[in-house]
Amino acid sequence: MRRDAKLPAEGPERDSAMSKWRYIGMHAIVAAAFIFVLQRYGLSATLESSLLWAMIFGGCAAGLAYAQSNR
Helix, strand or coil: CCCCCCCCCCCHHHHHHHHHHHHHHHHHHHHHHHHHHHHHHHCCCCHHHHHHHHHHHHHHHHHHHHHHHCC
């Protein structure tokens, strides 16, 4: 192998893959935090209910972000 040849984990491909997963993660975290605050403090729901809805919405947001990033 040549010394100047790039490995698949180097270069712009790796940067775009990292930013894709960062985008998906941030999307999920922000959606989960938003629905948690809305449920817990806006609607005065229980902690368990708020956490459950936050996990559901976070998962759905991650799925949507993943679908958008693969377009």
